[in-house]
Amino acid sequence: MFFRLSSTEKIVFPEMKLDDVLATIGEFGPYQLWVYHWYCMLNFSVAFHHLGQVFLGGVSDHWCAIPENTNCSDSTNYGCQYQHFSFKIPADDLSTSINESNCIQYVSYVNITEDTPLIECANSYEFDHSRYTSTIQEDFTLVCKGKTKVAFAQSIYFFGLLVGSVVMGSVADRIGRKPTLIICAVMQSSFGLALSFIQSFTAYCILRFIIATATIGIYLISFVMATELVGLKWRNVAGNVMPIYWSLGIMVLALFGYLVRDWRKLQIVLSVPTGVAALYMPFLPESARWLLSQGEVTKAEKIVHKFARASKVTIAEHPFGDKIQMKKERKYTALDLFRTPNLRKKTINVMYNWFVVVMVFYGLSLSTDGLGIDPYIAFMLSGLVEIPARIFSIFSIDRFGRRPMLAIVILSGGACCLITVFIEPGMYRVMVAMGGKFSFTAAFGIVYVYSAELFPTPLRTTAMGLASMAGRMGSIISPMALVISEIWKPLPLVLFSSLSVTAGLLGLLLPETKGISLPETIEEGEHFGKKTKRSKSSGYSHELQTRDDKNEDEETEIQLPFDDMKT
Numbered sequence: 001m002f003f004r005l006s007s008t009e010k011i012v013f014p015e016m017k018l019d020d021v022l023a024t025i026g027e028f029g030p031y032q033l034w035v036y037h038w039y040c041m042l043n044f045s046v047a048f049h050h051l052g053q054v055f056l057g058g059v060s061d062h063w064c065a066i067p068e069n070t071n072c073s074d075s076t077n078y079g080c081q082y083q084h085f086s087f088k089i090p091a092d093d094l095s096t097s098i099n100e101s102n103c104i105q106y107v108s109y110v111n112i113t114e115d116t117p118l119i120e121c122a123n124s125y126e127f128d129h130s131r132y133t134s135t136i137q138e139d140f141t142l143v144c145k146g147k148t149k150v151a152f153a154q155s156i157y158f159f160g161l162l163v164g165s166v167v168m169g170s171v172a173d174r175i176g177r178k179p180t181l182i183i184c185a186v187m188q189s190s191f192g193l194a195l196s197f198i199q200s201f202t203a204y205c206i207l208r209f210i211i212a213t214a215t216i217g218i219y220l221i222s223f224v225m226a227t228e229l230v231g232l233k234w235r236n237v238a239g240n241v242m243p244i245y246w247s248l249g250i251m252v253l254a255l256f257g258y259l260v261r262d263w264r265k266l267q268i269v270l271s272v273p274t275g276v277a278a279l280y281m282p283f284l285p286e287s288a289r290w291l292l293s294q295g296e297v298t299k300a301e302k303i304v305h306k307f308a309r310a311s312k313v314t315i316a317e318h319p320f321g322d323k324i325q326m327k328k329e330r331k332y333t334a335l336d337l338f339r340t341p342n343l344r345k346k347t348i349n350v351m352y353n354w355f356v357v358v359m360v361f362y363g364l365s366l367s368t369d370g371l372g373i374d375p376y377i378a379f380m381l382s383g384l385v386e387i388p389a390r391i392f393s394i395f396s397i398d399r400f401g402r403r404p405m406l407a408i409v410i411l412s413g414g415a416c417c418l419i420t421v422f423i424e425p426g427m428y429r430v431m432v433a434m435g436g437k438f439s440f441t442a443a444f445g446i447v448y449v450y451s452a453e454l455f456p457t458p459l460r461t462t463a464m465g466l467a468s469m470a471g472r473m474g475s476i477i478s479p480m481a482l483v484i485s486e487i488w489k490p491l492p493l494v495l496f497s498s499l500s501v502t503a504g505l506l507g508l509l510l511p512e513t514k515g516i517s518l519p520e521t522i523e524e525g526e527h528f529g530k531k532t533k534r535s536k537s538s539g540y541s542h543e544l545q546t547r548d549d550k551n552e553d554e555e556t557e558i559q560l561p562f563d564d565m566k567t
Contacts, residue, residue: 105118244390
């Protein structure tokens with residue numbers, strides 16, 4: 001195969017790849033497991049901030065504030081409030097006076113009759129505090145005409161995830177996984193604490209946007225480090241066990257939301273853990289794979305020797321070769337994912353799958369209060385169901401492969417969304433909805449592992465960031481997709497189901513990665529998954545080659561025989 005590279009670019013490959021070294025010393029040894037655990041712990045804070053607005057902006061019953069000069073015959077505040085409910089506030093259903101209208105009031109509260117005109121709330125609103133003592137809806141008046149602002153705030157947060165996916169992924173590829181992770185942790189904690197003191201909705205959206213850019217950086221980088229930390233045999237397990245910490249984080253968030261009903265205090269509780277994590281992260285090692293891709297062989301060797309000592313295995317002083325030096329004068333960017341045809345096809349396909357999976361995943365996660373059971377229990381169940389889904393992902397894709405299982409879980413999840421349309425709120429609806437959440441959680445786990453395996457090391461976090469960016473586009477649309485239920489209540493579920501069909505079928509066009517070593521170079525990434533034709537005479541596979549000779553004087557053509565690539 002022929003590949004065009006800039007004539008100023010120098011590529012030197014180590015004599016032994018990291019996967020080979022890890023196979024010798026242990027692909028998931030004691031020290032690797034210890035490091036892995038502490039990176040996984042960061043996913044608690046990711047769940048807190050991703051889904052925290054379910055409780056920060058929890059829906060409370062509300063009604064127009066009664067004018068202060070309105071007389072009340074009851075001697076207690078509760079009695080007055082009930083009297084306002086029963087007699088002073090217009091009822092949607094005249095047979096049940098307590099079923100009040102939330103956004104209109106009588107034009108006058110003197111001598112009220114059935115003919116008294118109604119107007120929109122003229123002053124402020126009063127809120128029911130039986131579930132939440134304070135929410136952003138109450139503090140920023142996000143009710144009635146302003147109720148869509150709650151979905152807008154969540155979309156702003158998801159837009160921050162989109163930006164962070166691109167920025168933090170690229171930064172991590174340039175300056176390193178660990179320093180970028182520390183920066184993200186400090187940002188998330190400090191701006192999260194600041195958020196609890198703001199006094200305007202605009203400031204709330206701005207700070208949530210910043211928090212989102214840091215939060216997605218934490219998730220993406222910790223996930224990439226987890227998959228780069230272990231060998232081939234344990235890569236799937238590492239990729240799917242890490243999100244279980246996220247699932248546990250959802251369950252802990254439900255508990256925090258139940259115990260802390262004031263949104264400002266809850267925001268403080270959700271922001272402190274990452275500040276603690278920022279203190280221990282400097283003591284964790286950098287990714288050895290990233291160091292090798294940057295030519296930092298000596299630093300990578302020190303980390304590998306730590307792995308070996310913990311596993312009580314002796315390895316060569318220079319496991320990657322005595323005189324190996326890797327130098328690349330050129331830094332890769334997201335554009336390199338689109339320069340060559342095979343990488344381009346895989347990138348676009350992966351991006352679309354991410355878009356659909358993330359959109360439906362968050363659509364189901366943010367709509368648990370419409371299932372007809374207690375919202376805290378429903379939210380905790382949505383986190384609990386993710387744990388068996390992750391375990392299912394681990395075993396199913398190692399047994400049946402990444403490609404078929406991704407298609408199966410996306411298609412089955414879409415079917416659950418469609419079936420839910422025909423079921424009334426209650427336990428049966430909960431069961432089917434949790435089946436959909438199970439499927440899309442499994443799809444989330446598979447697409448993360450699958451994407452990390454499809455792309456080469458120099459572009460892995462950049463590619464994951466770009467794929468995640470597409471997913472964040474889906475998450476941005478997701479809250480708004482729930483709002484369109486006011487047009488037709490089942491419309492969001494029908495939309496989710498339709499998109500799932502196309503994503504599941506397109507996923508079948510991607511190459512299988514089960515049992516394949518991670519591509520270490522751009523050339524290997526382009527070569528992987530290309531269609532080949534088999535020679536009838538020799539039985540060897542030969543790639544269909546194309547060659548463009550127009551710019552031969554500007555670029556140097558380097559032949560890279562991938563089957564026996566040498567230094």
